[in-house]
Amino acid sequence: MRSSAVPPLARSGFDRAEHRRTAIGSAPDDMALVLPVHSDRAPVTADAGSGAPLRWWPSTEPALAGADGEYAFLGSGPDGTDRWVLALREIPPGLDDAVSWASLRVIGGELGDADGGALVAAVSLGRWLLDSAHCPRCGSMSQLQSAGWSRRCPSCEHDLFPRTDPAVIVAVTDPAGTRLLLGSHVAWGMGRFSCFAGFVEAGEPLEAAVTREILEEAGVHIEDMTYVASQAWPYPRSLMVGFSAVTSTEIPVADGEEIIEVRWFDRAEIGAALAGDSDVQLPGPSSIARALIEQWYRSAQQ
Structure with a gap:
């Protein structure tokens, strides 16, 4: 049974309009809006972490012309305007100087639906656009479609699609x-704990993965x-698939490799x-780990 909790990056009021992908072309028209992304960063209208909205650019913006990147159609915005992502290999000087850039990790939980x-769609798709240009079957340069x-690989006719790895x-x-029960990963600083x-x-x-990971x-x-x-x-x-689970084990034991401390x-x-009144650090507000922790904490008040 699904709970009423909705993680920050799962709350979407964005229409992907997937039925239009095969007919819309390979680049935005003059009426479209464009969101440039570089790695997991995007331009915002104010300082990162302030809850500011994203800074969408007109497709005719001169600073976008000649930018080193790949376009993809994201869908339709709340106003019905076509929205595109421009996945950048490098940020053009005209864009870098004009706005603040913020990471999805930092502002994802503060943005509107x-x-x-x-x-999250732009960052996910943008990474694939830049990292998967070559056909994994024959090594040829593939061509963007939809x-x-x-x-599609023009050499062996292999079709490629964005990949999602479940966790x-x-x-x-x-x-x-x-x-x-929370654990501290070896790569984190002291005092930082999260879900497993x-x-x-x-x-x-998925159920077997939950049992295996918690035991390991x-x-x-x-x-x-x-x-x-x-x-x-x-x-x-x-794709992070969140669960709650119950154990009667009183004394947990960290694996000592990935997890260096486990505690109740x-x-x-x-x-x-x-x-913020403790030395213990919890996951950031954009993560599903934070949502799971907050849901458990609030459950005593319901």
Whole structure:
């Protein structure tokens, strides 16, 4: 049963208009708006983190002319205007000087539904546009089709599509639901904790991935699990599938390779961390991990 929680980057008021991709052409017309992206950054109208909307550019903007990048059709904005992404290899000087650029990680959770949906699609598609130019079968340069949503190899006629790699992410609680189990990754600084996550292996069901990852990383056995929500996470092309799970294991054991510390937190400790009144650091507001933690914390108040 799905909960009412919706992660930040899953709240989309953006119409992808996929039925138009085969007929719309390979570049925006003069009436379209364009969102340039570089890696996971996009221009905003104010400083990053302020909740500012994205800065869309007219397709006729001189600074876009001759930019080193690839176009793809994103869909229709709330006003009905065609919206395109321009995935940049380098930011042209005219764009770099004119606006602030912000990372999806930083501002994704602060954007409105339409801009949030557009940005996660733009970053996801933009990475594929720039990283997958060659055919994996024969190595030839492929050609963009469907307004940037597919490629075709002219040599072996192999069709290519943007790839999504599923991963599970899990909020683990005790049977009473009064404590939350979190782990600290070896690559993070001291005091940073998050939910447990891992990629789904070939041929593996999501439920099996949840059980395997929690046992591997925290040394605990899952007794029950519930699907919560999913969210795209384009680093570089993940789909994070969120679960809540229950374990009776009292003493977790970190694997010592990826996870260096595992511990139980009560609601007071999580509340202090969410309020910034603790040395414990939690995931950023754009992540589904943060959404899972906040959902658990609020559940005691419902």
